Structures are given as structure tokens and as C-alpha cells.
Amino acid sequence: EPTRGVMRIHSSGLKYKILIIFLLLASFTGILLANFSQPELGVTGGFGQLTCNQQLCHSGNAMNAPGGSLTINGVPAEYQPGQTYPITVTLARSGQSRWGFELAVRAVSDGQQAGNITVTDSLQTERRAQSGIQYIHHTLSGTSPNTPGPKSWTFNWTAPATQVGVIRFNAAGNAANNNGTNLGDFIYTAQADS
Numbered sequence: 001e002p003t004r005g006v007m008r009i010h011s012s013g014l015k016y017k018i019l020i021i022f023l024l025l026a027s028f029t030g031i032l033l034a035n036f037s038q039p040e041l042g043v044t045g046g047f048g049q050l051t052c053n054q055q056l057c058h059s060g061n062a063m064n065a066p067g068g069s070l071t072i073n074g075v076p077a078e079y080q081p082g083q084t085y086p087i088t089v090t091l092a093r094s095g096q097s098r099w100g101f102e103l104a105v106r107a108v109s110d111g112q113q114a115g116n117i118t119v120t121d122s123l124q125t126e127r128r129a130q131s132g133i134q135y136i137h138h139t140l141s142g143t144s145p146n147t148p149g150p151k152s153w154t155f156n157w158t159a160p161a162t163q164v165g166v167i168r169f170n171a172a173g174n175a176a177n178n179n180g181t182n183l184g185d186f187i188y189t190a191q192a193d194s
Contacts, residue, residue: 045104045170045189060184061185064176067093071089072169075087081139086156089153093149096175097176099149100173100174101153101171102171104171108165112132117156124141125139125144125155126138132163138153165192168191171189173187
């Protein structure tokens, strides 16, 4: 009889451990899936921020490895206060088949939000904010799984109502291989000033 009691306790302890492992794996899977639709904020590589590569979210390849690129087009050489500009971010890397990006716009003088980002294609992009900084990034549909690049996202940026000095656009992009892991992906960064 005592032996059965010991077995029962041991068996329930094992079930508890299996349950904990299952919950941890489920949480990890949820994090991976969430990153497809909503990347972690603050990974543009600008103003002291790390990128997904540096945080080891996506590893195995050097950042800005030869053979790929991330560009920010439409940034005016000199912005006009209150003017709205269409901005396009383009990510390219041969052999990759899923795409993601994140971009923020800040005043160089103080690192604060500069102007306003407006989503023009809600199927492809989403805007969120953290600590007063607006970030625009891909949506789940905007990752365009199983498609060759290059991949582009377009949105509007409205300059501040008054001059704030030099404004910097920082972006990071993930040219992924769509294998469901963080290995084999390529992270690129880009910067443009106005």
C-alpha cells in the first residue's frame, strides 16, 4: 500500500512537469506566431536600439549580409513643415520567401517622435506606439509568405508643424526563409535623414 502512494505522487509530479513543458512550448510557439503579425517594438537599430539580429530573435547570418538590401524611398532631402510624403520601404534578398520590417521617425536633436506616420494600406501595415514613438511595421498578410522578393510597403509621413532640425528614419527588415524558426533569416537596416 505505501508503494502505491509513492507511485501515485511520482506519477502526478511527472504529469505536472509534462504540463509545464507543454505550456512553455505553447507560449514559445505563440511568441513566434505573434512575431509574424506583430514584431517586437523598438528594434529598428536607430537611437541605440538593437535589431532582431542583435537580440538573437533571428540569428545565423551577419546583419546587412551581402546579397540583400533594405531601402527607404520618398524621404525628402529637406522636409516642409506640415507636408505629407508617401514613403516606401523595400526589402530584397534572393532565395528568401517571407518579409517583415519596422520603421520609426525621430528628431535627431532629442530622439523624440518627429511628425506623424499614417497607415495607407491596413492589409499590409500597422502602426503602434511605445514610449511616445510611433512604429510602422508589417501585418501578417504583409509578410507575403511563400513569395519571392523584393517586397515593398508604403505609408504616409507628415512632417512636424514646425521645423525641428534634422529628422531621421530608421528601419530594420527581415528577409526570412519561412521555415518557422529564427534560423536562416537575414536582417537588414537602413537610415535616411531629412
